[in-house]
Amino acid sequence: MGADDGSLYDQASALHRRGRPEAAVPLLQELLRQEPDHLAARYALGICLTDTGRYGEAQAQFRRLLDDDPQHYEASYRLGRLLQADTDLHGAAEAYAKVLETTRQVLGVAEFRDTGARLRACRDALGPTAPAAPSIQAGPPVTGRPINPGPPSLRAQSDTHRVADRGAPKYAVNLKARHLLSLIATRFLIAVALTLAGYVLTELGIGLGMAVYNTVPALVAWIYFLSSFVLLLVKPRTNGADFYEYGVDIKSGFIRRKVQFVWYYQIVESPSYVRTFGTYLTHTASLGLRYNESGAYSTAYVELPGIGTPQQVKDLGRYVESRIFPERRDVRGIMT
16 A cells, blocks of 8 residues: 555545545545555445445445455445345345355344345345355355455454453553542532622622521532542542453443443544643543444544543553554454
8 A cells, every 4th residue: 555545545534434425535536546456445435425325336336346356245235235225136136145155254243134134035026036045154254355464353253242352451540539639629619609609698688588598509519519529539449441452441430330341443533632721730631532332433432531640641542542543454444
């Protein structure tokens, strides 16, 4: 791949993730003009053309890709969907049959799990003229010629709900107690301000007619401030993350507890280094991760607050970044 190819490909991927496939099309076309054999870019172009309603052009790209790599089951599936929508049931059935012939594990992948049902629907509609169902041979699944060498086992294991190895533990971090001091200080200042306001209103005879009513907001604010010390004791013990070789286990909350594991291949962009005015006083920083929550194009954002000093968070971000791109390119593949 040339020096600019990765840049064009990455720019197109970023545009597609932001819901702008029409802007990604010219970038991918330029990349394919430079490298006609760039299979990942051709598959990405087929997806973008599909998303922009240019179905005939998308079919041509998927067919060209399958000419170069007949075992590319993702392209076979997407071509089958386009042909089925275009009422070319015979062509769709052939494409779906090729998917099932190419890999035995495709039905475990959520995106392709309906392949068998779609093939049966096409065959039922075609009757005796339908192509025969493929006989699936034993042996390892074939996933097509990889663009970049890399281990394909992690996605296969996780997407088929098998036990996937998280890899060796690398780092364990927790919310630093001092990170909460700015929050506690803010609540303290609010309580003091409401107390002074209640005193002034009482002295001026402004309010609801009884001095006690002017102190209610201040009383609530002081209770809210005192409850902060519970957070100071509990949250540093319950909020944090464990970083493994292939993913990160994120722990948050203590009343509404949430623990979630995010594979590095799910992360869609470089980690965010987050600081606010209060964190400059506590000498802490946070790490933000944006990842595929469900499906290739549904993203969620999670933030690991106050997990270390600014330098420690930067180092963690660099480690995660070093894992994201090899995992996504080698395991997830294009445009996911």
